Amino acid sequence: MSSSSDLQSSPEHVVAKRARISQWPAVPMTRAFEAIDRIADKFPPESKGYPTVALTNGRVIAEDIRAPENVPKARTSVKDGYAVIAADNLMIRRVAGVATAGQPWDGILQPGECIRISTGAVIPEGADAVVQVEDTTLAGYDGDVEVAINILIAPEVGKDIREKGSDIKENDVLLENGCELGPAEIGLLHMFGIQNIEIYRKPKVCVMSTGNELVESYHICPPQGFIRDSNRPQLLSLFRSQGFKPIDAGIASDNIDSIEAAIRQASEFASVIVTSGGVSMGEKDYLKEVLRNRLGFEISFGRVWMKPGLPCTVAHGKINNLPVVVFALPGNPVSSYVCANLFVTPFLRAMAGCNRPKQPVIKVKLAAEMRLGPRPEYCRAWLESRCGETFPIANVTGNQISSRLPSLVGAHVLLVIPQSSTEKTQLEKGELVDAIIISSLF
Template sequence: GKRRVGSDIEKDQRILAQRTKLGPSDLGLLATVGATSVSVYKLPRVAVLSTGNELVAPGSVLKPGQIRDSNKTTLLTLLEKNGFPAHDAGIASDEYEDHVNKLKAAFGVADVVVSSGGVSMGEKDLLKKVLVKEFSATVHFGRVFMKPGKPTAFASLNYDSRRKLIFGLPGNPVSAAVTCQLYVLPALRKMSGHAAIYPTSIKAKLASDISLDPRPEYHRAVVTWSEDSELPVAYSTGNQISSRLLSFHGANALLVLPPATAERQTLPAGTSVTALVTDMI
């Protein structure tokens, strides 16, 4: 049947608020009112850099002491999946000058650099030394009380008269992926004008006992809905060692676990915990 003029959208009615993420229905709404041009936030340019003498490209034949660079693939894919296509800035060796040159190239093409490796004590903390000495960077933090991701660093600097940000993520594959989700993606969303920048938080019930770590832990899990349960159920992905990328396979959430205390070393099955949703449930 016929609709009265103004029955869908009234005169002077605001149809979209500032910082709305434009999806299909939003774009259709703009088309409805003839708004063919709107102001939007510019996406930050991102570059991903791997560091370490032991790293080689995934297609390479390994020599003794070498490992394939899995972090680059994981981080580039994770960023793109979340709407932030990134530039591959290559692999920097543990040589000082190579670090400087690779970082200069990365800052030349990006607003935000995401580096993995070179931040733990065993790696001589080379990244932070180079950033401070060669780029006069301000290191805002260089250690975080969390598992995984303790060596995570964040710094800002000016390069070519422009403000640049760099996240120094740990070299362990799981640590790099988790800290990208908890630090890098929220920062990029904030820079892009998103109103909601953190992962969606829900309550879930543990399917089995989980031992607690001395540090607060972000535990990889598969969260599923069960018809006979009031809360979704969280299943651990097993061994959570930070080099074991298999613990991410199938995971769709990070369980926020408190640090262990003398009185509480384990969370029993059935305990309700906060789960940060990282993929479809």
């Protein structure tokens, strides 16, 4: 029989005395989102000047961009046809000249005259309508040159004329602070010749895995009891797809000193640290202890009432007097990916200055019935469009167990499935549910 002193120093004694029920209450999703929003307020986005010619998709504007001029600058034609005086009505008109885009006609239009005009050309002085070429016939010509036309439809004042500033008025807000740049936004900046703008800096994020059982993915045949690390490459790829440049912080072994050292080292490179593993009830799950007791961080929540992702933990504090936030995601690959989409990606986008940091949510129709469980669930699904259906059809990607990574393959959305209640234990085929878009739909 072991002595008392032997028991005090024995690791088995620690395991035997460990808590059997988590001390961390599982907070509802609304509380988790609110907590993350409060943390985001502690990390205001930073801006810098940037040349327009170097802009790429995904950059976020850090100022309101206003139109320096009217569009169009002058009255222009909407159609190919003839600029006329509407009061001349249906009379035959002499073709007095030609106006094309970039080559306006300089004269003043007189009664009985018209100007052959191209789409986008400046309306000549004196003209107040455009008649499209389809509504005219040739009334006279000299060789290859038309000299007169007949108008078949009575002109209306203002018809087929774009008035000065009708598209965009000078000083209109073109792009708002927090707007994420895409092809249209970049085109708009070039349209007005805007040379430099203020953009927000992208936050830096480190990604690491924890676990004695993990080896790098290049191992051809891992030893018995070891597995290749898939979480880290998956999360790095996710953040890259969102326009960030994540830093690979490697694998930390399952002991308190190693985890603390890894987080401290990662904090030298990034203010956002994303870990996976070590947050559940296992005897080697030390992350919460490191965050709270070693680093002195405030743990905003240590569990979330959701499936998958129950052990998800978020904490924040300072290291070397610099603010740091840690998203400690579960070790199961599906859980970590779902939590990263729901919590980490919107946080990074908020830090990047996005005024719409969260993924779009759409309504979809279930392709099959679904049993409800005790926790709200985020099921992976792919979408299809069916003839005659108003809403996309959501097809669940097979078995939704949190360890089954193939359930993410081809998934367009996370279906927001409510928890069961005494009134409702199942969703029927054809019911509408919310779906969070997590990948390109084409």
